Amino acid sequence: MDARLTDEHERVQETAREFIESEGGIDLARRQIDGENVVDDLWNELADLDYTAITVPLEYDGFGEGMVYLAALLEVAGRYALPGPLPETAAVAVPLIRDLGTEDQRSRFLPSVADGDLRMSVAVYDDETEPLPGGIRMGAERRGDEGTTEFRLEGTKTLVPYAAETDVVIVAARTREGQGYDGVSLFAVETDHDAVEATRMDSLDWARPMYELSIDGLTVGEDALLGPLHGGGSALVTAMDRFSVAGTAMLVGAADRAVELSVEYGTEREQYGQPIGRFQAVKHRTADMWVDMQSARSLVYYAAWALDEDEPDAARAAAATKAFAADRLHRVFGDDIWNHGGMGFTWDHDAHIYLKQAKSWRNFLGSPEANRDRLIDARLAAERNR
Amino acid sequence: MDFSYTDEQESFRRELRAWLEENAPDGWLEDPELPDDDAERVEFLRDWQRTLADGGWAGVHWPEEYGGRGASLIEQTIYREEMARINAPPQINLIGINLIAPTLIEVGTEAQKQRFLPKILSAEEIWCQGYSEPEAGSDVASLTTSAEPAGDGEWRIDGQKIWTSYAHVADWCFLVARTDDSGTKHEGLTAFLVEMDQDAISTEPIHQPHDDRTFNQVYFDDAVATDDRVVGEVDQGWDVVMTLSAFEHGSTSIYSIEQRYLDLLEYCRTETRNGTPLIERDRVRQRLADFDARIQAAKAAHRRNVSKQMETGTPGPEGSMDLLVSDELRHDLLNFAVNLRGPAAALWENGHNAFDDTSGYIRSYGAWIAAGTGDIQRNIIGERVLGLPKDDKSKTSHRSE
Numbered sequence: 001m002d003a004r005l006t007d008e009h010e011r012v013q014e015t016a017r018e019f020i021e022s023e024g025g026i027d028l029a030r031r032q033i034d035g036e037n038v039v040d041d042l043w044n045e046l047a048d049l050d051y052t053a054i055t056v057p058l059e060y061d062g063f064g065e066g067m068v069y070l071a072a073l074l075e076v077a078g079r080y081a082l083p084g085p086l087p088e089t090a091a092v093a094v095p096l097i098r099d100l101g102t103e104d105q106r107s108r109f110l111p112s113v114a115d116g117d118l119r120m121s122v123a124v125y126d127d128e129t130e131p132l133p134g135g136i137r138m139g140a141e142r143r144g145d146e147g148t149t150e151f152r153l154e155g156t157k158t159l160v161p162y163a164a165e166t167d168v169v170i171v172a173a174r175t176r177e178g179q180g181y182d183g184v185s186l187f188a189v190e191t192d193h194d195a196v197e198a199t200r201m202d203s204l205d206w207a208r209p210m211y212e213l214s215i216d217g218l219t220v221g222e223d224a225l226l227g228p229l230h231g232g233g234s235a236l237v238t239a240m241d242r243f244s245v246a247g248t249a250m251l252v253g254a255a256d257r258a259v260e261l262s263v264e265y266g267t268e269r270e271q272y273g274q275p276i277g278r279f280q281a282v283k284h285r286t287a288d289m290w291v292d293m294q295s296a297r298s299l300v301y302y303a304a305w306a307l308d309e310d311e312p313d314a315a316r317a318a319a320a321t322k323a324f325a326a327d328r329l330h331r332v333f334g335d336d337i338w339n340h341g342g343m344g345f346t347w348d349h350d351a352h353i354y355l356k357q358a359k360s361w362r363n364f365l366g367s368p369e370a371n372r373d374r375l376i377d378a379r380l381a382a383e384r385n386r
Numbered sequence: 387m388d389f390s391y392t393d394e395q396e397s398f399r400r401e402l403r404a405w406l407e408e409n410a411p412d413g414w415l416e417d418p419e420l421p422d423d424d425a426e427r428v429e430f431l432r433d434w435q436r437t438l439a440d441g442g443w444a445g446v447h448w449p450e451e452y453g454g455r456g457a458s459l460i461e462q463t464i465y466r467e468e469m470a471r472i473n474a475p476p477q478i479n480l481i482g483i484n485l486i487a488p489t490l491i492e493v494g495t496e497a498q499k500q501r502f503l504p505k506i507l508s509a510e511e512i513w514c515q516g517y518s519e520p521e522a523g524s525d526v527a528s529l530t531t532s533a534e535p536a537g538d539g540e541w542r543i544d545g546q547k548i549w550t551s552y553a554h555v556a557d558w559c560f561l562v563a564r565t566d567d568s569g570t571k572h573e574g575l576t577a578f579l580v581e582m583d584q585d586a587i588s589t590e591p592i593h594q595p596h597d598d599r600t601f602n603q604v605y606f607d608d609a610v611a612t613d614d615r616v617v618g619e620v621d622q623g624w625d626v627v628m629t630l631s632a633f634e635h636g637s638t639s640i641y642s643i644e645q646r647y648l649d650l651l652e653y654c655r656t657e658t659r660n661g662t663p664l665i666e667r668d669r670v671r672q673r674l675a676d677f678d679a680r681i682q683a684a685k686a687a688h689r690r691n692v693s694k695q696m697e698t699g700t701p702g703p704e705g706s707m708d709l710l711v712s713d714e715l716r717h718d719l720l721n722f723a724v725n726l727r728g729p730a731a732a733l734w735e736n737g738h739n740a741f742d743d744t745s746g747y748i749r750s751y752g753a754w755i756a757a758g759t760g761d762i763q764r765n766i767i768g769e770r771v772l773g774l775p776k777d778d779k780s781k782t783s784h785r786s787e
């Protein structure tokens with residue numbers, strides 16, 4: 001056991017930090033928020049630094065690393081609320097293609113992702129209010145015979161992160177009637193197709209825009225089907241676990257920064273003739289922020305490790321991560337606003353950027369409540385088998 | 387990064403598990419229950435510790451030359467997991483084993499080690515820790531119990547200690563007294579090993595909310611300690627206090643909390659209300675899952691800390707996080723467990739298992755206070771981990787600092 005980041009992980013974090021700082025740090029996110037598209041240029045640089053290749057297997061020109069490595073990097077990305085579909089591409093799409101893809105699909109997508117030529121996202125929801133898996137409704141009608149099979153996708157996906165800034169979206173659709181995840185198949189859909197159109201939604205988090213993706217009778221061949229027909233559900237669940245852990249890793253990095261901001265302000269800002277950080281109302285609130293951040297970070301590392309190692313409790317650990325971190329990290333950002341008094345309640349103070357990100361993630365891919373439900377079921381099953 | 391145990395570490399676990407199967411007190415593995423009667427319980431626990439010591443499982447973290455196993459921090463973690471798994475009886479001399487002996491090993495004289503360590507291990511001599519006084523609790527450095535040289539290599543001790551756990555059964559006291567009051571409060575303190583069996587010392591048990599009497603007032607009226615019972619240097623007792631507090635911060639109770647949670651889960655699976663198992667109620671599931679996630683977070687954080695400490699050698703102020711999280715987690719969990727009884731929450735005995743919840747929940751209020759209150763842990767995190775400005779008046783105050 002050595003439950004720390006390795007020296008290599010720390011080096012990556014350091015390099016990433018220097019790089020993002022040199023590009024303007026959180027101003028990248030602010031520019032994106034102000035309506036500029038910083039993703040295209042930024043992505044090329046991320047690719048130059050090989051970040052897009054991290055989770056791509058060695059034989060497809062990648063580094064063959066897993067969630068731990070990625071989480072270490074995403075922590076730094078989260079500190080700057082870095083725009084771009086890095087979690088979507090590296091934590092969700094690449095592992096799905098790696099694990100489910102045919103040789104042809106892998107060599108079609110993975111080396112291009114590694115090179116930075118291909119960005120990916122994932123489309124699960126068909127309804128903004130219906131939780132998963134019920135929220136997966138789009139049908140994909142199967143046509144033709146063996147060898148000439150085609151699928152016709154029809155419907156509008158919603159809450160698709162960065163759809164307009166990505167080349168391929170992995171779409172969850174139903175190929176037959178079924179309960180829950182049964183009957184769900186996954187398709188790799190190219191976004192530049194005429195039948196596919198992305199419309200920007202009014203996302204709470206302007207740094208990470210969401211899109212509606214309308215698919216108007218798109219016919220794709222069997223080579224777009226990722227993994228078993230009707231049987232994409234369990235891989236999708238694992239992919240969403242990776243997504244949640246990756247997203248939480250970003251929030252942990254942001255929370256680390258929020259603690260720093262509170263400590264800086266608590267030391268500099270004086271009221272009543274003394275630094276406000278000396279008042280225990282502020283000091284203890286900040287200590288609690290740190291404890292919650294460290295706890296969430298510990299869960300992220302554990303879950304990332306368990307996912308990489310295929311540990312039997314990997315899904316449970318991912319559920320625990322989301323269940324624990326979603327509201328607690330959200331509160332960390334809110335507490336940072338409060339620690340800054342009136343200054344905290346301004347557009348200029350960074351906490352609102354993080355706060356909105358945390359709120360956007362909260363129910364996405366499963367609320368903490370839904371994850372607590374999963375967690376208990378998994379725990380009970382594990383106890384029965386003990 | 388690796389959260390798993392090596393084969394070698396797993397074999398440590400197997401060895402311990404096999405030993406416990408053989409040597410746990412009669413009937414314990416089926417139905418863990420301590421004797422009700424106070425005196426019987428003390429005897430039972432002394433016996434248990436002796437058994438542990440004979441098997442080499444009392445002070446696993448002590449160096450081998452003093453009867454320990456030189457267990458690494460990771461092996462100590464495994465030890466805690468396994469002991470929690472069978473709800474093992476506590477070691478009656480836990481203060482001696484976990485705090486005082488490691489301090490003596492680090493700063494004691496060779497003669498002190500030879501004289502005291504074996505009997506700490508076997509529970510032949512039980513120890514208490516005499517720090518707190520009526521006017522010096524969190525701010526322990528302001529203590530006033532005095533020790534003065536009385537010639538012939540003797541010291542005379544006068545004053546009062548309070549909340550001293552196990553003083554009523556202890557043979558020895560690890561006492562901090564003021565030997566010089568001319569300087570600041572952290573100067574002029576000295577640590578002594580004081581024999582409790584003297585007329586000049588009287589103990590008065592204090593009645594606690596859970597209807598037990600595990601701590602005491604202790605009065606010193608010209609009590610004697612000899613020169614060779616001074617730990618470290620005279621007037622340099624604060625260093626010794628710091629050494630000991632590092633060991634206090636190095637121990638975690640998260641594994642026994644986890645076991646308690648698993649017991650509660652089992653209870654919720656089998657217990658019904660209006661014909662429905664508790665575990666099927668959404669409200670119950672949500673709370674249990676939140677505890678589950680908090681426990682997993684605390685365990686993973688503990689493993690990260692242990693890994694760090696394996697390299698740095700010293701537990702950092704991060705230990706405050708473990709104490710704080712564990713104390714509040716235990717409290718919330720036991721509080722919830724009582725609430726689940728329904729109307730029976732109004733009763734002391736509500737028949738779950740040997741560790742009946744009601745008194746455990748009340749006891750958990752004491753745990754939040756005992757090793758430095760939650761407030762003090764938050765001060766330590768705010769000031770020492772995060773570097774926020776210190777309160778002028780309480781600059782380095784508690785023994786945990």
Ligand SMILES: Cc1cc2nc3c(=O)[nH]c(=O)nc-3n(C[C@H](O)[C@H](O)[C@H](O)COP(=O)(O)OP(=O)(O)OC[C@H]3O[C@@H](n4cnc5c(N)ncnc54)[C@H](O)[C@@H]3O)c2cc1C
Binds near residue numbers: 270272281
């Ligand atoms: C929406 C909004 C509208 C406002 N409108 C007006 C207005 O119309 N007119 C106007 O004059 N002002 C207005 N204000 C300013 C408002 O009154 C101040 O922001 C508020 O009094 C806090 O002062 P501060 O921002 O300087 O924070 P600070 O006083 O610097 O506080 C920073 C942090 O330290 C804490 N803190 C400070 N002192 C102590 C203490 N003694 N003990 C414990 N904690 C302490 C605070 O709780 C806070 O968490 C407005 C503010 C907001 C957010």
Ligand SMILES: Cc1cc2nc3c(=O)[nH]c(=O)nc-3n(C[C@H](O)[C@H](O)[C@H](O)COP(=O)(O)OP(=O)(O)OC[C@H]3O[C@@H](n4cnc5c(N)ncnc54)[C@H](O)[C@@H]3O)c2cc1C
Binds near residue numbers: 518760762783
């Ligand atoms: C079950 C139990 C077992 C114990 N066993 C022992 C033992 O074996 N040996 C021993 O020496 N002592 C023992 N103690 C005593 C324990 O160490 C003290 O109770 C503890 O340090 C708090 O001191 P106090 O009781 O004087 O409370 P105080 O220090 O008077 O605290 C009262 C309140 O003020 C708060 N407070 C105090 N200072 C600050 C500050 N700077 N910032 C913010 N809040 C503050 C505290 O958090 C608390 O809420 C035990 C206590 C308990 C409950």
